[in-house]
Amino acid sequence: xxxxxxxxxxxxxxxxxxxxxxxxxxxxxxxxxxxxxxxxxxxxxxxxxxxxxxxxxxxxxxxxxxxxxxxxxxxxxxxxxxxxxxxxxxxxxxxxxxxxxxxxxxxxxxxxxxxxxxxxxxxxxxxxxxxxxxxxxxxxxxxxxxxxxxxx
Amino acid sequence: xxxxxxxxxxxxxxxxxxxxxxxxxxxxxxxxxxxxxxxxxxxxxxxxxxxxxxxxxxxxxxxxxxxxxxxxxxxxxxxxxxxxxxxxxxxxxxxxxxxxxxxxxxxxxxxxxxxxxxxxxxxxxxxxxxxxxxxxxxxxxxxxxxxxxxxxxxxxxxxxxxxxxxxxxxxxxxxxxxxxxxxxx
Numbered sequence: 606x607x608x609x610x611x612x613x614x615x616x617x618x619x620x621x622x623x624x625x626x627x628x629x630x631x632x633x634x635x636x637x638x639x640x641x642x643x644x645x646x647x648x649x650x651x652x653x654x655x656x657x658x659x660x661x662x663x664x665x666x667x668x669x670x671x672x673x674x675x676x677x678x679x680x681x682x683x684x685x686x687x688x689x690x691x692x693x694x695x696x697x698x699x700x701x702x703x704x705x706x707x708x709x710x711x712x713x714x715x716x717x718x719x720x721x722x723x724x725x726x727x728x729x730x731x732x733x734x735x736x737x738x739x740x741x742x743x744x745x746x747x748x749x750x751x752x753x754x755x756x757x
Numbered sequence: 758x759x760x761x762x763x764x765x766x767x768x769x770x771x772x773x774x775x776x777x778x779x780x781x782x783x784x785x786x787x788x789x790x791x792x793x794x795x796x797x798x799x800x801x802x803x804x805x806x807x808x809x810x811x812x813x814x815x816x817x818x819x820x821x822x823x824x825x826x827x828x829x830x831x832x833x834x835x836x837x838x839x840x841x842x843x844x845x846x847x848x849x850x851x852x853x854x855x856x857x858x859x860x861x862x863x864x865x866x867x868x869x870x871x872x873x874x875x876x877x878x879x880x881x882x883x884x885x886x887x888x889x890x891x892x893x894x895x896x897x898x899x900x901x902x903x904x905x906x907x908x909x910x911x912x913x914x915x916x917x918x919x920x921x922x923x924x925x926x927x928x929x930x931x932x933x934x935x936x937x938x939x940x941x942x
Contacts, residue, residue: 636786728877
């Protein structure tokens with residue numbers, strides 16, 4: 606009986622903590638690399654729609670976004686459907702042509718990701734598409750979630 | 758003597774707090790990070806229309822007209838259809854040469870064109886559902902073709918070959934035309 610007790614009393618358990626900062630730093634660096642700080646302030650509401658036959662955009666730096674949705678007025682109210690490119694709402698739909706053309710000149714392999722609110726009407730989406738055709742930015746992507754994915 | 762002693766003093770930075778600082782930064786980045794992958798339906802828009810050039814003639818049997826109105830009702834070649842039927846209808850139409858060989862449907866998958874037209878009031882959601890079904894039909898056809906030829910699904914095949922060597926893609930090109938919407942009522 607006493608033999609058992611002695612055995613237990615002698616063992617000391619300690620987890621080495623010397624390497625902990627290294628592990629933390631590794632995690633830190635991973636998240637620093639992965640993080641994309643949101644660069645635009647959304648002024649329109651975009652609730653994504655869902656689809657099943659979708660593809661991933663691998664080269665994120667080629668992507669330029671166009672947001673289409675009801676303008677956020679604050680206090681839970683929404684206005685008319687507007688188009689937002691970068692940080693500004695586009696007043697004149699024909700200005701998209703020039704804006705996108707300039708972007709295309711900077712990046713010839715540009716992909717335009719259309720982030721459209723699911724309740725928007727096709728009329729404005731089509732107008733934007735016509736402008737994109739004129740600008741020559743022909744590669745587009747309708748941003749959607751996967752069918753079984755939870756809403757963001 | 759005094760001077761000598763002073764020079765021996767070693768400056769020491771306390772290291773105990775480093776882990777805490779790292780933790781703090783880690784937590785900040787953890788909170789800020791959104792690992793969202795961009796997913797969506799890729800499409801290629803046609804170049805702007807040339808006013809001097811007439812559009813190329815298309816035989817009627819090679820064109821599948823899908824109309825979607827503002828209430829989500831679907832008309833395929835003048836006949837009503839439901840969204841669940843669309844996929845099978847598109848498959849039958851595109852792959853007609855290898856299936857039923859109906860004289861009213863497409864001659865060849867390469868010549869088949871699926872045209873989607875909406876009203877201006879049609880909700881975007883419904884349009885995407887429609888597009889999803891059509892692309893799903895093409896994906897199924899491509900999957901069947903690669904399974905038959907190489908015994909692997911299309912996704913694997915696509916990863917193995919370059920875009921130029923992709924014969925399945927050539928066999929079933931996604932000819933989807935997005936017509937300008939009707940002004941509607």
